[in-house]
Amino acid sequence: MKSDMMKYKGYRASIAYDEGDKIFVGEVFGVSDSLNFHGASIDELETSFHDCIENYLALCKRIGKEPQKEYSGCFNVRTTPSLHARAAEYGAENGYSLNQVVSMAMEAFFGKGLKSV
Numbered sequence: 001m002k003s004d005m006m007k008y009k010g011y012r013a014s015i016a017y018d019e020g021d022k023i024f025v026g027e028v029f030g031v032s033d034s035l036n037f038h039g040a041s042i043d044e045l046e047t048s049f050h051d052c053i054e055n056y057l058a059l060c061k062r063i064g065k066e067p068q069k070e071y072s073g074c075f076n077v078r079t080t081p082s083l084h085a086r087a088a089e090y091g092a093e094n095g096y097s098l099n100q101v102v103s104m105a106m107e108a109f110f111g112k113g114l115k116s117v
Contacts, residue, residue, distance in 0.1 A: 006049050009057075011070060013037070013049055028052065030070035077102060 006013045006026060013026040018038075024045040028035035037052040039045030060067040079087075091101040 006046065008050055008053050011035075011053050015045070026052075028056075031068045033068065 004015045006015060011028050012030065013028045013035075015024055015026050017023075018025050023038045023040050024042070025038045026036065026045060026049055028049075033056065035052050035056055037045070037048040039048045057067055059065075087101045087105075088098050090096070091098050096104070
């Protein structure tokens with residue numbers, strides 16, 4: 001199975017290959033802090049990723065900061081004014097908030113197994 005992501009303790013990272021330096025590089029996403037790591041092999045990359053997360057968690061504990069989780073469930077959606085109006089009208093007519101309408105639309109989209117727009 002092809003994957004360009006790594007997962008560890010609820011954190012995920014995207015992986016790329018730096019041809020110039022001949023190393024794999026990773027970046028943890030969904031977190032506002034900059035969490036990056038690298039390795040010359042997959043095993044080294046995985047160890048570096050785990051160390052990156054462990055160091056982040058240890059630093060947060062040491063300074064009394066709550067470690068940021070990948071996704072909070074809150075995000076802004078940019079769409080056309082007409083689609084915004086249609087979603088808001090649907091919600092008002094059917095007793096749903098706009099957030100509920102967007103969540104239902106996302107559930108329907110992913111429930112059908114669609115992979116891209």
